[in-house]
Structures are given as C-alpha cells and as structure tokens.
Amino acid sequence: MFGDKIFKYTTAFFAFFIVISFLMLIYELYKGSYLAISKFGLSFIKNTVWDPVNGVFGALPLIIGTIVVSLLSLLFSLPISIGVALVLVLYLPRKISRGLAVLIETMAGVPSVIYGLWGLYVLAPFLRENVYSVLQSMFGFIPLFSGPNYGIGFLTGSMVLALMITPIITAVTKDLLLAVPTSIKEAAVSLGPKKKELALIMIKYIKPGLFAASLLGLGRAIGETMAISMVIGNKFKLFPSSLFDTWYTLSAIIANEFLEATYDLYISSLVYIGLLLLAVTLAVIIIARIIIWRFSKVRGEI
Amino acid sequence: MSDYKIIVENVSAGYNSNIVLRNINLKIPQRKITAIMGPSGSGKSTFLRILNRLHELTPGAWVKGRVILDGIDIYDRKVNPTLIRKKIGMVFQKPNPFPMMSIYDNVAIGLKLNGIKDKKTLDEIVRRSLEIVGLWDEVKGDLHRPGTMLSGGQQQRLCIARALAVNPEVILMDEPTSSLDPISSMTIESLVKKLAEDRTIVIVTHNVQQAIRLADYVAFFYLGELIEHGPAVEVFTNPKHELTLKFVKGAIG
Amino acid sequence: MQLNKVLKKKILIDKAFTIILICAMIIYLVPIISIIYETVSRGLPALNLDFFTKPIPTAGEEGGGIANAIQGTVISIALASLIGIPVGILSGIFLSEYRELKITSFIRFINEVFHGIPSIIIGLFSFVLISKRIGFSVLAASFSLALIMIPIVTIVTQESLKMVPATIREAAFSLGIPKWKTTIFIVLRGAWQGIVTGILLSIGRIIGESAPILVTMGFYRWWFSGLDRPVSNMALNIFIFAMSPFQNWVRLAWGTALVLLVLVLLLNIIPRLMMLRREVRYE
Ligand SMILES: Nc1ncnc2c1ncn2[C@@H]1O[C@H](COP(=O)(O)OP(=O)(O)OP(=O)(O)O)[C@@H](O)[C@H]1O
Numbered sequence A: 001m002f003g004d005k006i007f008k009y010t011t012a013f014f015a016f017f018i019v020i021s022f023l024m025l026i027y028e029l030y031k032g033s034y035l036a037i038s039k040f041g042l043s044f045i046k047n048t049v050w051d052p053v054n055g056v057f058g059a060l061p062l063i064i065g066t067i068v069v070s071l072l073s074l075l076f077s078l079p080i081s082i083g084v085a086l087v088l089v090l091y092l093p094r095k096i097s098r099g100l101a102v103l104i105e106t107m108a109g110v111p112s113v114i115y116g117l118w119g120l121y122v123l124a125p126f127l128r129e130n131v132y133s134v135l136q137s138m139f140g141f142i143p144l145f146s147g148p149n150y151g152i153g154f155l156t157g158s159m160v161l162a163l164m165i166t167p168i169i170t171a172v173t174k175d176l177l178l179a180v181p182t183s184i185k186e187a188a189v190s191l192g193p194k195k196k197e198l199a200l201i202m203i204k205y206i207k208p209g210l211f212a213a214s215l216l217g218l219g220r221a222i223g224e225t226m227a228i229s230m231v232i233g234n235k236f237k238l239f240p241s242s243l244f245d246t247w248y249t250l251s252a253i254i255a256n257e258f259l260e261a262t263y264d265l266y267i268s269s270l271v272y273i274g275l276l277l278l279a280v281t282l283a284v285i286i287i288a289r290i291i292i293w294r295f296s297k298v299r300g301e302i
Numbered sequence B: 001m002s003d004y005k006i007i008v009e010n011v012s013a014g015y016n017s018n019i020v021l022r023n024i025n026l027k028i029p030q031r032k033i034t035a036i037m038g039p040s041g042s043g044k045s046t047f048l049r050i051l052n053r054l055h056e057l058t059p060g061a062w063v064k065g066r067v068i069l070d071g072i073d074i075y076d077r078k079v080n081p082t083l084i085r086k087k088i089g090m091v092f093q094k095p096n097p098f099p100m101m102s103i104y105d106n107v108a109i110g111l112k113l114n115g116i117k118d119k120k121t122l123d124e125i126v127r128r129s130l131e132i133v134g135l136w137d138e139v140k141g142d143l144h145r146p147g148t149m150l151s152g153g154q155q156q157r158l159c160i161a162r163a164l165a166v167n168p169e170v171i172l173m174d175e176p177t178s179s180l181d182p183i184s185s186m187t188i189e190s191l192v193k194k195l196a197e198d199r200t201i202v203i204v205t206h207n208v209q210q211a212i213r214l215a216d217y218v219a220f221f222y223l224g225e226l227i228e229h230g231p232a233v234e235v236f237t238n239p240k241h242e243l244t245l246k247f248v249k250g251a252i253g
Numbered sequence C: 001m002q003l004n005k006v007l008k009k010k011i012l013i014d015k016a017f018t019i020i021l022i023c024a025m026i027i028y029l030v031p032i033i034s035i036i037y038e039t040v041s042r043g044l045p046a047l048n049l050d051f052f053t054k055p056i057p058t059a060g061e062e063g064g065g066i067a068n069a070i071q072g073t074v075i076s077i078a079l080a081s082l083i084g085i086p087v088g089i090l091s092g093i094f095l096s097e098y099r100e101l102k103i104t105s106f107i108r109f110i111n112e113v114f115h116g117i118p119s120i121i122i123g124l125f126s127f128v129l130i131s132k133r134i135g136f137s138v139l140a141a142s143f144s145l146a147l148i149m150i151p152i153v154t155i156v157t158q159e160s161l162k163m164v165p166a167t168i169r170e171a172a173f174s175l176g177i178p179k180w181k182t183t184i185f186i187v188l189r190g191a192w193q194g195i196v197t198g199i200l201l202s203i204g205r206i207i208g209e210s211a212p213i214l215v216t217m218g219f220y221r222w223w224f225s226g227l228d229r230p231v232s233n234m235a236l237n238i239f240i241f242a243m244s245p246f247q248n249w250v251r252l253a254w255g256t257a258l259v260l261l262v263l264v265l266l267l268n269i270i271p272r273l274m275m276l277r278r279e280v281r282y283e
C-alpha cells in the first residue's frame, strides 16, 4: 500500500515535470527577452529595422519571411505528400509500399543540417545553373524573374523545407487514408471501378484530417532552423526583389546571429524572436491537435 | 471452524450508473468446487472479481455489501487488498502467461516479488507447482524458454501453476477452458478436481456439462440476480426455479 | 458508339491521374535519393583513420579529423539520456497506468504540444536557464537535448504499456503482487521492446540536433574539459563547416554528414524492423 503510494506520486512527479518544464519554458523565454520587450514593446513586431550596430531591432521582415517561406513550402509539399500517400495506399503492392513508407518515415529523421548541406552544395548550384538561369533568360524582363541569381534564396529555402515536411504530411495522410471505412470506399467503387474516383472520394473524406496534417507540417516548417538558415541567404529585408532573392526568417536569424550577438540587448532581441516563434508554433500545433482530436472523436462515434 | 470459506452478504455492484449485480447472498463452502453459471452478461465475471477485489480496479466500478473471508470482511477499510489477493488465486478465460518471461520465472515471480529469494526453495516450489498441473515432464528441459511459446492448453496450466506457487487457499477460475480445445479442457477439468482436495474452488462456466462434471455446489445467475443456488444434485435434478430449469436444459444461454 | 467514347475518355482521365500521382512520387524520390547519394559520394572520401582519430583542424588548416566532436557528441547524448530516459519512462508509466485519472489527458496534451515545439526554442530556454548562469556548457546543451527526448520516450512508453493486456496486470495482482512491483517487474518487462524502440528513435533524433547546441554551447573544437564547459558537436560542426569558406572544413562537413546519416538511418530502421517483427509475431 505504502509502496504503491510512493510509486504513484513518483511517477506523477515526473509526468508533471513536463508540465512544469513547459510553463518554465514560457517564463524563461519571457525573462530572456525582457530587455528587448521593455525597450521595444510590442512595436518590435511591426518595426522594420534590424541594426545591431546601433542597437535597434524590429521583426516585421522576419515575420513576413517566415510566413511566406513556410506557406510556400506547404504549397510545394502538400500536393506531393497527397500524391505519395495515394500511391502508397492505392497503387503499390503492400510489401513495396511498406518498405517505401519506412524509407519516407526515416527521411523525417534525417538531421536538418544534412538537408541544409545538400541544399547549399547540391540543390542551390543545380538550380542556379539549370533552372533559375534558364527562367531568367526566358522571363528576365518581368521583375519577378530578374535580379541576381545566387542559387540560394527564399525559393530554394522553401523547396528544402518542403522536402523536410513531406515525410510528416505523407505519414499522417497515409494513416488517414488507411482509416477510411470500407463503406465509403464501396460507395466510390459503385460509381465505377476507377481508381481516380476512389482516390478523390477518399481525399474528400479525410479533408479535416488533411487540414490538421498541413498545420503540423506548417508548424514544423516555421520552427525549422538550421537548414533554412543555410540556404535562404540570411539577408534582412522587408521583401525580396525577385523570386531568386535572399531573405531571412525568425529561426534563421537566431541560428545565424546568435553566436555573433555581443551585447545583452542584441541577445535579448534574439530571444524575443524565439518567443514570437513559440507563440506562432504553439498556435499552429494546438489548433492542429484540437482538429485531430475532434476528427478522431467524430469518426469514433459513427 | 466454519464450513464456509467465503460468505457473500447483500452484495450489489455495477459500473457507473449501471447495476450489474443486485443484492447477492451466497455462501461458498470450504474445499469444494462451486460453479457459477448463467447466460452471457448475467454478472458472473463481475461476481468472481468481487471476491478478490479485482472488480474495483475497473474505472467506474463500484460495490456494496460484505464479503467475508475466514471471518474477515475483505471490504473493511483496514484491509489491504494485496494481502487478500495473496490468499485468493485467479485463473482467467484466456491463458495469460507474463510476456517476455521464462516458464520458470512465470511460476516463480509471485514468490520472488513477495520476498522469497532462496534459490533452492524457489526451484522446489516451481517444480512442485508444475508437477501438480502435469507440466513438469513436458517443460522441465525448457524452463528458460518464454512461457508464451507453449500451446494454449499448456499456457493455461502454466497459469494455474503460477497461481498455485503462492499457495492460495481459494482459486477463482473464470471460464478457464472456454478458449481451449476439448482435450486440453479435459486435462484442466481433472486438474480442477484434484486442486479441490485441499483448496476452495469457484469456477465460472458457460458450459452446463462442465458444471455437471465438476461442481459440488452451483449458483445460477440471471441478469444480475442470484436465481438459485445449492448442492449440484439438487440444482440439476430438481431445480426450483423455471429459469434454472430452462438454462440447465439448454433453452437459454 | 457515343457511350464507347465516354468510356474511353474516362479511362484516359484515369490514366492521366495515375501518371500525375506517379510524378508526385518521383518528384519526391529524386531529391531524397540525391541527398543520400551526394552524402555518401562526397562524405566517403573524407573518411579515413585521421578523420576518426585527429582533432578538429583550425580554420584553413589542412588534414585533421573530428575526434573531439565524436567525444563531445557521445558525452552530450549520454548526459541527455541520463535525464531523458528515466524521466520519459516514469512519466509514460504514470500516463498509462493511472490513465483513469483525469489529469493524465491534460498532461498527455501538454506532452504532445511540447513534442511539437521547435528545437531552437527548447535550446533558447536552456540558454536562458543554464548558459546565462554558468556559461556555454555541455550541461545546458544536454538539458535541452533531454527536453527533446522526454516527450518521445514518454509517448512511446505510454503506448507500449497500453499494449500490455489488462489481464496481465490482473494476473499479477491476484498473485498478491502490489501495483508498483507489477508495473516495474511485469508490465514494463512486457513492454520493454517498444520502449527500447522509442529510446533508439529519440537518440536518433537528438544525435542530429544542431539548433539547440548552437544556442547552448556554440561551436567548440577542443576536448571535454568539464560539465560547465562546452564540448564539440558533430551536427553543429556540419553547419559551421558548411557555412565557412574553407575547403578542408567543407570536406569534414560531408564526412560528418555521412557518419550522422548512417547512424540516424540505423537508429531509425533498426527499431522499425523490431516493430515489424513484433507485429508479425502478434499476428
Ligand atoms: N468494464 C465494464 N464497464 C462497464 N460495464 C461492464 C464492464 N464489464 C462488464 N460490464 C457489464 O456488466 C454486465 C455483466 O458483465 P459480466 O462480464 O460480469 O457478465 P458475465 O456473466 O461474465 O458474461 P460472460 O458470460 O459474457 O462473460 C454486462 O452487462 C456487461 O456489459
């Protein structure tokens, strides 16, 4: 009896350790950014100057950069993820599909610095020589396609991020597809024996789950740090001048400048950026979790 | 010394707002086989699990009334359920040897975790328990192999040996043969008979024939009520209640 | 005649649809294969005895290896595991074995959310909490890695324990074994494979983490010299080396990437194979 009580409270203590860490994380980030918060307040969010030399910091360009880059990566990744998941579930024999699924899931575990390294030394030169230059020679008269072509930049960054979040979205989509009840699938088959109809009906059925999966991917893309910092070019600007231009994101600036930050306000501003990043990702994750939770509950009741 | 091992007084039980057993009164005789019969959902398993305080571990489960084991109300607040359970072994519907554990450890673990460390004693008890269930000759060379490697019937006997190792005075069995083939079932049945020589057995069974073969006493449950109980001869030859008669004749259940 | 045409058109659309899907697959697989191929072909030439035994060269210096980074990474992971594994297992036990308590669903939710927090933020937390007080240190880095491990180990422990059938616990209780012994010596034992799987996956995850390393102990190229001092780290080195203009460092970056890739693949695939085998056995 006594041993059981001790056991219960010990394990409970460690479970609460997670909750406490979570609360402390929010508090410590606030504390760490206090200097910047007291100096710039909320206008930090709408200021557009980042000038370490004079101690002036504002995050708006980074926020825009983060939103654009992560949405772009989702835009690239979502159709591919859905396509890959459909192929895995509907087209391939089970054995091959399983092996491929393991490979794809494993890619989610590949360190982000390796994606970054590859993006910097393989993808960027390839795009610079074979894609961006061709596009420029064809559409160079449009401002969107003009400007310097480094290979690295926000478009390349979005592509690398898309690669990184595809395994996550694919895995969730695959599980959703596998969970579609047979009654729904049979309804599709009665419309004709075509896989296309079946696929479309299944996609329609899992739409809410797909939305949640996208949010999870988006959350991951927003928080992704090293890879994006390696391929985006790390240049502070409100908007890029062309598709091939460099840019910056909230996470990239932390990775790129943290070790260079030499005085307290500078460091504090970077922690403040971390706080903003936390707020955004928390919102995205929590919404995604709630949707998944409600989706599984509704489905469970049917 | 009373002739009754367990006396159940005014027991009602259920899950949340659901009443599953209503006002049960039953005396379970010492060193005899008492069979609990009844159709599916009549509350047999619930009743059995009340006798060793397993019932209360199910979320939402509640129980009222008194269960007296050797003169002590096991639901008294001062009573430690763990100590009660040491006296009352249990065998389940599906064989459930402990996973990732050798045959030897499956039998010895109850003693080990209750503080018995002496290797000789352990060896001795493991051997005796396996002998009683007739498994010793079959597994004596494989004691280190996982218990889950055995066949279904062997697993069930292993589970009985596991219960025997801690030397319980009462053994509860919840349809112990319902997931086994006929031959394994017969082996278990003769084993049950043997165990009753110096232990009190309460066995839940769906199977009227099994009750006829084994039981000294019979209790018949229907929709949460104890309809009829008494010596097997009486209940089978001259049931007082129409429902009992129907059940015994195979018309319900 | 008319009908035939409609049918043909339908079949054509279906084929086009299939082709689009296969294209999606190819668009994804080509870069993935390229990542693996390039890492192997550029990393392999860097791997030699010096690579594993010599310390990190200074910027621009020739030769050298990553020996101190290997040491530092092992130390960081060991320290992180020292905190992360017990905390994760114990909290997973609570969430599974006391799941009838209402509080567990709240903790589970927080745990899921914590799991989703970007590692750079976990790193910043550890920076403010530890590095700011005692300086850039392996302690701060390991703490952040532990915080990344804990939700993973917790979730996997909880799921593995849940897979152990309730009657196993009941059988143990009816032998008069108290709950705590039942959980530790019987239930945990039955769930061990799943838990080991989770631990390997979580190590696979933190071995490649560089963002939290960057903000908690920065780049360092010497041997371990105390818990309150930094150590070198393989994943972070890839970032530092890759962003540098020095040929030799870039070479070491690829070599390190290959080593990490192999480790991560092993740590991801071995547990998955273990799980597959287990599934087969349960079927
Ligand atoms: N965990 C539970 N939660 C809620 N209700 C339960 C639970 N277990 C059993 N019940 C309900 O209690 C009633 C009696 O169940 P019990 O398992 O005791 O019957 P039984 O006679 O053993 O049936 P069977 O022959 O099918 O094993 C049933 O109506 C069942 O639905």
Ligand SMILES: [Mg+2]
Pocket: B044, B045, B046, B174
């Ligand atoms: Mg039952």
